Amino acid sequence: MPEHTAAADFAALLRELKDRSGLSYGVLAKRLHMSTSTLHRYCNGDAVPADYAPVERLARLCKAHPEELVELHRRWVLADAVRGRKGAAAAETPPEEAGSGTGPGQAASEAAPPAEAPSAGAPPAAPADADTGAGPAPTRRRTRTAVLAGIAVAAVTAGVALAVGLPGGGSDGDGDGDGGRHRPVGAAGVTAEGTAPTSSSPPSSAASPSSPAKGTGPARTPVDSAPAGAPSGEGQKSGVPVTVRAEPYAWESPCSQRYLADKPASEMKPPPLEEGAAAWVAAHGAVSSGQQYLRLTVQGTGPETVVVDGLTVRVAGKRAPLAWNDYAMAYPGVGCGGGVQTRAFAVSLDSARPSLTPEPGNEDFPFKVSESDPEVYYVTASVSAYDVDWYLELKWSSGDRSGTLTVDDEGRPFRTSGNKGRPAYEFPIGGDGWVPEGTTKLE
Template identity: 85%
Template sequence: MSEQTASADFAALLRELKDRSGLSYGVLAKRLHMSTSTLHRYCKGDAVPADYAPVERLARLCKARPEELVELHRRWVLADAVRGRKGAAAAGTRSEEAGTEPGAAASEAAPPAEASLADALPAASVGATSTSPSGAGAPPSAPTYADAPDTAIPAPARRRTRTAVLAGIAVAAVAAGVALAVGLPGGGGSDGDGDGGRHRPAGAAGATGEESASASSSPPSSGGASPSSSAEEKSPARTPAGSAPAGAPDGEGQKSGVPVTVHADPYAWESPCSQRYLVDKPASGMKPPPLEEGAAAWVAAHGAVSSGQQYLRLTVQGTGPETVVVDGLTVRVAGKRAPLAWNDYAMAYPGVGCGGGVQTRAFAVSLDSARPSLAPEPGNDDFPFKVSESDPEVYYITASVSAYDVDWYLELKWSSGDRSGTLTVDDEGRPFRTSGNKGRPAYEFPIGGDGWVPEGTTKLD
């Protein structure tokens, strides 16, 4: 699909929703906290938002129906994916205009061999890493560098630079392979890689084309602090889904041989009224509640944990034209503890109405259960579903808990032709974390107020 077609389809639905609402561009822009000209460009198809959050807020303001929300997200994913491919093509054009081949330009722009080896290692370790069926780690792919600048490099210097870079890449790959072997089970290493286990090795391909992971690893602990720790449950081998997010340029999701990508948004809100966070800080040290698009930054700044329930939005898309069947989603618990003894903060302002309804492709799970499992919300179909590059799916998952502080993640089972496999869905290498809030001090932030107050004490006009 061309960029113009994808952008035009996305903009057409935006305009339809806007026109049907009867609201002017000025009124909508004010409520969305953006400029009128920016909103007008989105609706004309001159630009595609980099983030989906303002698009969803616009659709809800315009009273979009559940099926329209799903279709709008599908069109945004396609428009955003085409835009990413256009950016990659533009980078190649710049290299050609500089008089070099695209591959050579990347090498010639690389740093000299004297550069620190640590600069090269992260590029070699990020993403899905293949292992053999026996579990032995294969060296990661060589790191790549940014596009070359538009200035020519003298031929002798170019040859010397290329030789030095190739030598540096070889050393980096060997060192990364050693680090990977140490981190694998039986390698005598531990999770002492300094990144909290965010990029763990996982197998991706076997001799028969089976895409299931063969390396065994447990999910890392959650980034937030907890009053006590417990041993994590042993988890099956898994392939990270986050190595190629939905909407990535062509071929990005096929580096590991997996024909489907998954993008998880753990900071989506079903509505502000339902969203709460536990924070280990007094009310006097807390910032006001954010809008949904600012939730991730707010959570990171406060070390917050989803309270009572977590609303997860998954975007699943094929990496090519072939159809991929999503056979199911399995909930895996990485650890359970007593619920956090922290303060409970509500994101809704008292007196503000909350919209929203049950989405299509909506599922619920109770993390208090001994064996948590997803169940479709009333009126929704259950798995399997089909996806492709041009027909993504969006799943909405509500995970509830009251008696525990739970680390958890999902496993997505897929099949395509004679291939099948499992992808791990988590929070960028860490498990999702949701804690019960029963009996915790609860706070709200009044409109026009200057701080948090105990919930229920705000007087409404």
């Protein structure tokens, strides 16, 4: 879909909601904690928000219907995807080499071709015309630059090939190269319920219960992983036809969202807005408390239809619940909206074999997606008796291809802990710190 069309469709629905609400840009901007000019740009199609959270808050302030919320998210996904592709293309455009002497519009073929890389330990051969004086001086300089650039590129390529070919590929000795933190997303290879081979399962944080959550934002699954059971390299040839964007710190409503942190109330910052939740969690080493609300955006990478056959819950580790303080994100006395979304599912992590079940009134898998028709799934994971590391496996099929994508928090499992009996705190409006929950006097 062309960029201007995707952004314009998204902006058109925003303007429709805004106009129908009867609220001015100034009033809406103040309630959304953003500038009026920024809101103008979103509604005029001049800019697309990087995060969906302010868009959803705007829609709820304008009393959007559930169907409009789903359609608004769909249009934002398309506009955001087109913008992302444009940004990636711009980043990949190589800048003109400074001092190369090649003028604007000059064909690359006019420059001398780069020489082959010399063998290891051999000094680079001098260009044929470098010191002979043959030809004008500018030509000799361009030729020398082209040859040296070719040698440098070849040397870097050889070094990368050597590093990739080394066994283990990393310093931790586990053959993963990076401890599994950034492994490709693809077939998880689960061999038993709730367990997976070390080489492909998300690393468990069980070894360090107090380690902070990653919390750096929604994860985008790569699209070049091999389908389940595919021979090595097949995924790079065919490509996985579906991507998943996971937002592990989305909020169904502020009233339902709480976090556990191993810090006293005096060291905690005030509750964030939803779009700042990931950074707040990372800064405090916090963990979702009692329940975790995930927003998963599933989108095809091309025009072909991809069937999402199901989501499977995998448990990577279970421990006793964290003995930390419990912090509520809602300010006392502030009303909370929300409601059950379409494509909503629930799972109890206390179960021996956790599995997703559709919320009342919602359909179950399978669903269909494509590049122009994404789906959004909402998962509410609840727990009371354990501190759980877990992730999801998304099964997909398209024509004669099929596979499994691992969905986690950017290479690490999601983490949710029970909060029963933990000291609970809230942050009063106009207050300067956290106080024990229930002690705030409402006027």
